[in-house]
Amino acid sequence: xxxxxxxxxxDTHGPGLYDIxxxxxxxxxxxxxxxGLLTLFIKHTSASLTIQENADPDVCLDLQDFFARIAPQNGxxxxxxxGPDDMPAHIKTALTQTQLTIPLQQGHLALGTWQGLYVxxxxxxxxxxxxxxxxxGE
Amino acid sequence: xxxxxxxxxxDTHGPGLYDIxxxxxxxxxxxxxxxGLLTLFIKHTSASLTIQENADPDVCLDLQDFFARIAPQNGxxxxxxxGPDDMPAHIKTALTQTQLTIPLQQGHLALGTWQGLYVxxxxxxxxxxxxxxxxxGE
Amino acid sequence: xxxxxxxxxxDTHGPGLYDIxxxxxxxxxxxxxxxGLLTLFIKHTSASLTIQENADPDVCLDLQDFFARIAPQNGxxxxxxxGPDDMPAHIKTALTQTQLTIPLQQGHLALGTWQGLYVxxxxxxxxxxxxxxxxxGE
Numbered sequence: 001x002x003x004x005x006x007x008x009x010x011d012t013h014g015p016g017l018y019d020i021x022x023x024x025x026x027x028x029x030x031x032x033x034x035x036g037l038l039t040l041f042i043k044h045t046s047a048s049l050t051i052q053e054n055a056d057p058d059v060c061l062d063l064q065d066f067f068a069r070i071a072p073q074n075g076x077x078x079x080x081x082x083g084p085d086d087m088p089a090h091i092k093t094a095l096t097q098t099q100l101t102i103p104l105q106q107g108h109l110a111l112g113t114w115q116g117l118y119v120x121x122x123x124x125x126x127x128x129x130x131x132x133x134x135x136x137g138e
Numbered sequence: 139x140x141x142x143x144x145x146x147x148x149d150t151h152g153p154g155l156y157d158i159x160x161x162x163x164x165x166x167x168x169x170x171x172x173x174g175l176l177t178l179f180i181k182h183t184s185a186s187l188t189i190q191e192n193a194d195p196d197v198c199l200d201l202q203d204f205f206a207r208i209a210p211q212n213g214x215x216x217x218x219x220x221g222p223d224d225m226p227a228h229i230k231t232a233l234t235q236t237q238l239t240i241p242l243q244q245g246h247l248a249l250g251t252w253q254g255l256y257v258x259x260x261x262x263x264x265x266x267x268x269x270x271x272x273x274x275g276e
Numbered sequence: 277x278x279x280x281x282x283x284x285x286x287d288t289h290g291p292g293l294y295d296i297x298x299x300x301x302x303x304x305x306x307x308x309x310x311x312g313l314l315t316l317f318i319k320h321t322s323a324s325l326t327i328q329e330n331a332d333p334d335v336c337l338d339l340q341d342f343f344a345r346i347a348p349q350n351g352x353x354x355x356x357x358x359g360p361d362d363m364p365a366h367i368k369t370a371l372t373q374t375q376l377t378i379p380l381q382q383g384h385l386a387l388g389t390w391q392g393l394y395v396x397x398x399x400x401x402x403x404x405x406x407x408x409x410x411x412x413g414e
Contacts, residue, residue: 043388045329051236053183058216066229078334091342098327103272105143110270112181132386134379189374191321196354204367241410243281248408250319
């Protein structure tokens with residue numbers, strides 16, 4: 001068994017879900033493993049990871065709206081020094097994932113038909129988000 | 139060290155938490171490992187995974203009610219083409235887990251006394267849910 | 277490749293986020309691995325794990341307040357036999373993490389600059405919380 005790591009950079013331009021499925025799947029397949037375990041880890045606390053439907057783009061927009069309603073920018077926050085979008089970003093990160101682990105079976109990630117991998121950006125301004133990828137297997 | 143994978147199918151009949159602890163524990167123990175890492179991955183975006191108290195069944199009902207309040211079927215959603223329960227199902231999935239990873243120690247999963255593994259079904263109609271299981275260890 | 281496990285005990289004294297970054301990092305570094313995968317698993321259903329900003333302590337207080345608003349102690353719960361803070365604790369656990377997995381690269385956990393590891397205590401009284409740690413690598 002062997003392991004390999006990688007850093008994936010994603011540019012974001014405002015709140016929303018950014019599909020990273022192809023980038024992750026391509027990197028995995030280049031490692032030439034048949035069976036293993038992939039871990040994605042986002043190195044930030046104001047952007048997160050989620051697995052969601054990749055068929056109807058309205059799902060991603062509705063998700064974005066839901067999280068904006070549940071953690072509004074005008075909430076009663078102490079932490080306002082980094083702008084009105086920062087504390088809601090931390091809350092949205094806490095409510096979703098910083099890490100995802102996915103089995104690799106017969107050379108393919110075990111994603112269901114409608115599952116896509118997304119970086120969920122919660123800040124208003126442009127960001128460069130870094131993900132650590134770790135693949136273990138053979 | 140070696141790895142083994144499995145597909146677990148669970149039938150659901152409406153919203154709620156379905157206990158899969160015994161099925162997962164039994165499969166793990168059959169692999170004859172003493173130390174390792176188990177990953178459960180649900181291949182859907184309208185059902186999810188959670189670890190919750192397995193003592194008082196009211197906890198599962200209260201959880202189901204909480205998620206129905208926070209993501210109601212009559213919310214202001216764009217994505218309504220798959221029925222009024224579909225977009226709330228995606229939201230509830232984003233708020234809980236698509237994947238769980240649990241250490242195996244001395245031949246047993248490191249679950250606490252009151253921890254049970256659940257498939258959290260969010261759709262109204264009957265479904266067959268597929269989980270990928272991956273166990274690594276020796 | 278080899279694996280090692282550990283139990284980490286954390287005392288808590290009321291709701292809030294307890295920083296366990298140093299304890300986890302120290303244990304990891306003692307194992308002398310360069311590349312691997314660390315899994316933290318909390319063996320409870322009324323306390324959870326989260327990765328959050330470790331710079332401004334107001335972020336942790338705002339997070340605690342947010343979760344108290346979204347899952348109030350006076351909610352319409354069936355499960356009240358363990359006190360008014362118990363069902364909200366299960367909800368807050370479902371909304372955050374029971375498990376975190378983090379790659380180890382070049383001898384260091386792949387945490388971003390501002391990422392800290394926290395036990396999120398949801399109960400009112402003092403507790404001793406147990407975490408299973410699992411590190412795999414070489």
